Structures are given as C-alpha cells and as structure tokens.
Amino acid sequence: MLKSTRSLSNRQWIQIISLAGLCLTLIGLYYMKTHSHFFTVGGAFQSFITNLGIFGPLVFILLQIIQVVYPIIPGGMTCVVGHAVFGPLYGFIYNFIGIFSGSLLNFYLARKYGESFAKTFVSEQTYNKYTAKLDKGQGFQYFLIAAFILPGFPDDFLCMVAGLSNMSFKKFCWITLLSKPATLYLYTLITYQSLLFLNHSFL
Template sequence: MKTVTSRRLLNLISLAGLGVSIWFIVYCFHLGVFHDTTILQSLVQQAAFFGPLLFIALQIVQVVVPIIPGGISLAAGVLIFGPITGFMYNYIGIVLGSMLAFILGRRFGKPLIHHLISQKTYERYIGWLDNQNRFTKLFALAIFLPVAPDDVLCLLAGLTKMSFKTFTLIILLAKPATIFLYSYALVYGGTFLSQLL
C-alpha cells in the first residue's frame, strides 16, 4: 500500500473515531453520566471481565493508530471504572501501547513510520534524533509533559540506539503524571461544562 493511501485511510479511521467519540459524549450526556457516573459504571459492569480487557486493548491500539483522541479515552477510563481503577487501566494500556510503538518503529523503521504519521510531523521531530544523548533527555521530558506527541516520539525512539530497557523505564516513570493530568482535567472539565449547560 502506498504511503499516501495508507495516510488517507488512517485519517479516515481517525475521523470516524472522532465522530464516534463525539456521539458517545452526547449519548453519555443524555444518560446523565456527567451528573451521576454510576450510570455508566453499571453499563460497563454488565460486560464483567471483558470490559476492562476491551478498554486496555483499545488504549494499546490507539497509541499506535489514533482511532480516537487519546484524551477522550483517558477521561473515559476514569469515568467508566472510577479514579483509581480507571487510572490503572489507562496506565497499563498506554504503557503497553507505547512499548509496542517502540518495537514496531525499531522492527520496521522509516517505511512503517511514514505510513503512520504525516510527513510534516515526521520532519518536525526527526531532527531530535541527530544527537542520541540529547534525544533521550528530550524524550524523557516530552513523555513527562502532557502536551507532547508521545505516540510519534515512541515510534521515532525505535529508530535510535536507545535500549528497550531505557525506553521502558522512561515510559513507566514519566507516564503516570501525564495520564493523571489528562484524565482528571478532562473529567473535571467535562463536569464543569455540564454544570454550565
């Protein structure tokens, strides 16, 4: 498959995922989830064992292929499973997804990365790889901050000489802060907005 075709397909998938996310938020609003999260939790509890597994699998996939915006899935985890369990499921899914992105980047290199990210994004961050020590420091800082394109950087890290052990250590230590900030900002921001409406 040509790079342009695969990029278009991924853009369509992402757009569809965004549409589904918007529909889900509106649906949850009408159910009263933002006023009483037990409604959504009771729906998920009906899925029993498969609910958490499905959610973690979704988080793993969305790190590599952005099916839905990451922030929405983080907030959904907290709303659905509660603050502590939701955080843990988010953390497990995103850590495993990040590790998978690194492995794919290392195994398949630039051809795969060009299929997954735009040329503009690639060119914006490829310069970071010029200096290995500098990249490791910038990568650690970027993973810790909630505004960096973590998914892209995990793929690009696979092109460097960074060891899998170092990569995993950075992800394990830096991800909790980002997940916490994203999750709770979106959850409490959504609650605040629902009170205004």
Template sequence: MSDRTSRRLINIASLLSVVAMIGLAIYWYRLGIFRSQATLNQYIDQRHVIGPVIFILIQIIQVVIPIIPGGISTGVGVILFGPINGFIYNYVGIVIGSFINFFLARRYGQNFILHMIPQKIFDKYTNQKRFRSQKAFDLFFALAIFLPVAPDDVLVMIAGLTKMTWAKFSAIIIFLKPFTIAAYSFALIYGGQWLLNLIR
C-alpha cells in the same frame, strides 16, 4: 499501499470511531447510565472482567493505530471505571501500546512511521539540532513523556529509530507515563464537570 493511502484510511477510521463513540454515548444516555453514579457503577459491575479487558485493548489499539484521540479515550476510562481503576486500565493499555510502537518502529524503520504520520510531522521532530545527539534526544523524550504537551506516540516511534536502549525506554515509559495519564484524565473529568456546572 502508499503512505498517503494508509494515512487516509487511518483518518477515515478515526472519523468512524468518533461517530461510533457518539452513538455509544447516546445509547448509554437512553439506557439512563449517566443519570447517577450508582447506575453507572451497576452497569460496569455487570460486565465484570470483560469491560476492563475490552477497554485495555482499545487503549492499546489507539496507541498503535491512532484512530481514537488518546485524550478522549483516557477520560472515558476514568468516567467508566472511576479514578483509580480507570487510571490503572489506561496505564496498562497505553504502556503496552507504547512498547508495541517502539518495537515496530525499531523493526520496520521509517517506512512504518510514515504510514502513521505525515512526512511534515516526521521531519519536524527529526530535523531539529537538539536531536542530533542521543543524550539530548533521551532527555527531551523523558520530559515529553512526563509533561502532557507533546505527541507521545509520535516520539515513541521516533525513539525506535534512535540508539535508545530498551531498558532506558522502558524506564521512561513505566515511571514517567503515569504523570501524563493522570494529568489528561483528571483535567478532562474535572474540566468537564466545571463546564457542565457553568452551563447549568
């Protein structure tokens, strides 16, 4: 399968995932889940362990195969499970997915990455002068993971092509990723609430 074909299939899967999420939201709305926090909590409590497990698996998949926008799924986790549990499930899924991405990029190299992202994006992050030294890349990578302004999943795969050690990669992801997850989660939640209040 060519790089272009695989990316096209990912784009189609992404579109179908968004449609499915909209359909699920409509279904939940008709069930009355969004009418009150108590109703939402009752719906989640009925699913006990299976709900969090499925959500974590979805987060792992969306990191490795970008079929769902990460920011959206992160916000959904906070909405469904609350600020604390939602943050934990997001964190576990995204960290595991990042480890898988790093491993796959290191194992299969540039060909794997080009199945996931276009050549143009790959060149953008690999042809820059500041990445020509490992120390410079490590610093940039750590800042990018800490600040929610860069395509983390792309940089994780590119990190797999460098000489970054597993120990350093793990430390950066485990200790700096929570800040990005928290920023995305609460920005989406409180931003959405602000927008709803503005509309009302």
C-alpha cells in the same frame, strides 16, 4: 516507487479512518451531553463493563492499546472514560496498563518495520520535525522525557521515533514508566473535573 505509493495509500486510509473516528467521538460527546449519566460511575457504560465480568477491564485495556497504536479515538477521551467508569484508582491503573502496552508496541513496530511504518501515521513535515531530534544523541532521551511529561506533544508518534533511534528497549521502558504515570493521572483528573464543571454549568 511502489513502496512509496503503498505508504501514501496507508496514510490516506488512516486519515480517513481517523476522521471517521473523530466524527464518532463528536457523536459520543453529544450523547454524553444529552445522557449525562451514561459514562459516570454507576452509569450505563459501567453496567455494560461490569456485566462483562473479568473481561470488562480487559476490553477497556485493549481499547486503550488500539487507540495508542491506531489513533482513531482521541486518547484523552478514553482516559476520562476509564476514570469515570472505574473510578480514580482502577481507572488510572487500567489507563496506564493500556497506554504503556501501546507505547511499547509502537516502539517495537517502528524498530521492526522502520521509517516506512512511522511515516504512515503522520505527515512528512511532522516526521521530519521530530526525527531531526535523533541527531542530538543523548539529548533525544531528555527531549523524550520532557515530551512525555508536558502536554502538546505527539506522545504516541514519539514512541515510534524512539524505536527508530539507538535507544535500548529497556531504557525506553524506564523512561515511560518514570515519566508518564503522574502526568497521565493529573491530566486525566483535570480533564474529568473540567468536563464535570462544564456539564453542570450548561445544565
């Protein structure tokens, strides 16, 4: 009973922090709207990162790892920021390194700490919905590939579900390496161009 209460408390804290993160994100989006050049290539944020020298990309990659494991900031936003600040090539590289590292960490933590860890981050309904896929045996790995490629799935949580399965760490690495890069670049580019279009349309 004590373990269940602690798990519920952890979930509540994460929901509160995530809500605070969402509020900060909305404030950030408003700031981006009123200071349209802040996150563009050559803007103030890039200057800040550049002034950090070699630590600039490391700070950004660490931010990506944190948002994968502890989803305070929407991942789509950080990917777009990386694209805008570092450019298409290096932005993609830093985005992928951070997301890939965070995905592996999610897998490892779920494997080490079990369902109590995974349940902390989602509702009981969401947990039951996706862990039910584990009963499909080999079918789960094909579902995981499709979920990583297609939009609309909770990729970060599915990394935890994979950690609860019998899938080997090596196989999970290969699935992530083969299914995430192309879609990460495509969705980031589409989102970035859409934001530019909306920004120009309402100026």
